[in-house]
Amino acid sequence: MSTFVSYAQNFEDVILRRVLADVHGGFYVDVGAQHPLRDSVTRAFYERGWRGINIEPVSEWHGLLQVDRPEDLNLKLAIGAAPGNMAFYEVRGTGLSTADADIAARHRMEGFEVTLNAVEVSTLDAVLEQHAKPQIHFLKIDVEGGELGVLRGLSLSRYRPWVIVVEATLPNSQENASAAWEPILLENGYKRVYNDGLNHFYLADEHSELAARFAYPPNFFDNFVRHADWERAEDARRLAEENERLLLHIDDVEERHRVAMERARASEEHLRGLEAHVRELEEIRRELEGNLGATRSEASTLAARCAQLERELAMVTQSRSWRITRPLRRVSEMVGAHRRFPSAAPGYQSAGEEIVLPPPVTQGVLLVPDEARLLELANSAAGEPLVARPQPMPIPRGRIEAILSELQALSHPPRTLPPKIDRLPGANVLRTPVLRFYERLFRKQSLINARMTEALRILLENQRDR
Incomplete structure (x- = not known):
């Protein structure tokens, strides 16, 4: 069983729930319903599927009922002994509004704000005749001193709520006020079965079997909060x-x-x-x-x-060797004996960085003109007029030998870079191209020197023959 939430002021709904535990989807009538949630006897039943009639003459509370209880019938009326209109004293912001002028005056003296309004009055018989269901499981009356008028407008022979709960004390006191209206209930087949200090509970004689459920007040076993x-x-x-x-x-x-x-x-x-x-x-x-x-x-x-x-x-x-060989180079150009030698001329081999000269000129192969023609061409290359001379110009033998010695010293290129260049940064990069340059230069120079050497040897041999 789930915990029951009690909204009522004095646990009235706990008692009613225990007594009517066998009823599901019951029907209630609440006269003086006031707030739809605060101190409400019917709210817990509404949450469990019960429906009913809420009667409240105060506009503020009636408006809240309309919003909170859309499936209930909410009537803006006062209930009395006869239909009509009455003066109604509204005690603003409380549940103490009343039709009793003396009670209203006492509230005003206690500091409450009291407003006099005219409200419509109907009897409970008229309301029930128009809106009630055949079975009314409980009727609750809390009208701040107007209980007698409500009961006088109810035909208990015709409408038989199982339980009637009536506030039995004067407003905001413990003074019992039930003597004025309780005889009506007792004379019409109801017995008082429980008093909670604020309300009297009355049970219809035809449901007397439920009387035992009123034997004790709300307690732990009612499982409520x-x-x-x-x-x-x-x-x-x-x-x-x-x-x-x-x-x-x-x-x-x-x-x-x-x-x-x-x-x-x-x-x-x-x-x-x-x-x-x-x-x-x-x-x-x-x-x-x-x-x-x-x-x-x-x-x-x-x-x-x-x-x-x-x-x-x-x-x-x-250089001197270059100048000495200039006439020969000129003569070679003039007689067509000049040849262009490639980088690797036939008959020459490169052994590492050393140039190997070709073997001596083969006997019987004429490499240069004869002496007379050579001297004649040399004189012509020097810019002198060409004159036939029967005898060559004599050249000292020691001079020829010195030139030969010098030519032989110029026959081989250097194998290493000069020390100053070899110590420079990047000498390793320079070494190969420079030695290649030397090799090519000395290769050509060696060819020239070879021709010059042959020419000078011929001159020496001619001098020996004379």
């Missing part, structure tokens, strides 16, 4: 749920914060890694700039060396 306590428990439950939700939210926020901190730390580590990478790149940049400077220096050195080689080449072309 006051609405105010239930509201506090609900508030506590809602607060607990909200607290749980907040705790979960806090856990979630803390987890997000933890994840955010881990990401921040990871980002910080990544940033440190990037900074280290930037520093590494900066070092590489500085190293490249240094290498670029060194390369530029080497390039400058190479340019200077090329200039030096050009100067040395110019010195070679201006």
Whole structure:
């Protein structure tokens, strides 16, 4: 059994629930219903599927009933002994409104705000005749001193509520006021079966079997809780749920914060890694700039060396051997004996960095003109007029031998770079192209020297023959 929530002022609904426990979907009539929730005898039954008639002359409470009890019949009336209109004293904001002028005056003296209004009056018989169901399970009357008029307008021989609950004390007191109206109930087949200190409960004789259920007041075994306590428990439950939700939210926020901190730390580590990478790149940049400077220096050195080689080449072309062989080169061009030699002329081999000269000229092969023609062409190349001379110009023998010795010393290219060049940065890069240059230069020079040597040997042999 679920816990029963009691809305009534003095647990009237707990007693009625116990007595009418066998009734489901019952019907009630509430005369002086007042607030639909606060101190309501019928609210708990409405929540359990009961329906009924709520009668309330105060506009404020009637409006709330219309909103809160849409499936009940809510009538804005006062109930009396006869239909019509009456003066009604509304005690604002309370359930003390009354048709009794003396009671209203006492409330005014106690400080309540009292307003006089005219309200429509009907009898309970008229209301029940028009709206009641055949079975009325309980009738509750709380009209602040007007109970006698309500009962006089009710035909108890015709309408037989199982239980009638009537407020039996004067308003806001424990003074019993039931003597004026209780005889009507007792004379019409009802017995008082319970007094809760505020209300008298009357049971119809035809339902006397229920009398035993009034034997004791509301207690632990009725399994109920006051609405105010239930509201506090609900508030506590809602607060607990909200607290749980907040705790979960806090856990979630803390987890997000933890994840955010881990990401921040990871980002910080990544940033440190990037900074280290930037520093590494900066070092590489500085190293490249240094290498670029060194390369530029080497390039400058190479340019200077090329200039030096050009100067040395110019010195070679201006050397004595070059000048001595100039007539021969001129003669070769004039007689068509000049040949262009490729980088690897036939009969020449490169052994490492050493040029191997060809063997001596084969006997019987004429490599140069005869002496007379040679001298004649040499004189012509020197710019002198061509004159036939029967005898060659005599050349000292010692001079020819000195020239031969000098030519032989110029026959082989150097095998290593000069020490000053070899110590320069990038000498390893320079070595091969420079030695190649020397090799080509000396190869051509060796060919020239070979021709010159042959010519000078012929001259020496001719001198010996004379």
